[in-house]
Amino acid sequence: MKVRSRLNIKSGIEMAPMVDIVFLLVTYFLINSTLVKNPAIKIELPKSTTAQSEVQKKAVIHVDSKNKIYLNDTEVALADLPIELKRLIADSPDQQVIIKGDKESNYQTIISVMDYVNQAGVSHFNLATER
Secondary structure, eight states, X not given: OOOOOOOOOOOSOOHHHHHHHHHHHHHHHHHHOOOOOOOSSOOOOOBOSSOOOOSOOSEEEEEOTTOXXXXXXXXXXXXXXXXXXXXXXXXXXXXXXXXXXXXXXXXXXXXXXXXXXXXXXXXXXXXOOBO
C-alpha cells in the first residue's frame, strides 16, 4: 500500500526578498555616492601635458570667456582686483594665487590680471591648465 503525502513541494525563487535586497543595494549606493560639485563659473581650461594638480586653492582668480573677472566666485572689476586681493591675503601673505583663464578669453586681460596680482604684492602665482 502506498501512502501519498499531501505536502506539495514548491520549486522556484521567491521574488519579494530579492526585490527588498535590490532596493537596499540601490539605497546604499545612492547614500554613499559622491556627487560632483559643479562650479558656478563655467571655464574651459587650456590643455597642458606637464600640469600638476593643486591640492589647496584659496585665492582663485577666474577669467571667463567674456573677460569677466572673478575672485573666489565673486565678480570684481579689473581696477579693484589689487585691493580685493590684498584684503583676501592680508592674514597669510605667503598664500598662493591661482589664475584660471578661459582659453577663449582675451590674452591682454590675462596679462592685466597678472600685472594687478603683482601690484597686490603677490610674487608667486600659478596659471591653471587642464591635463
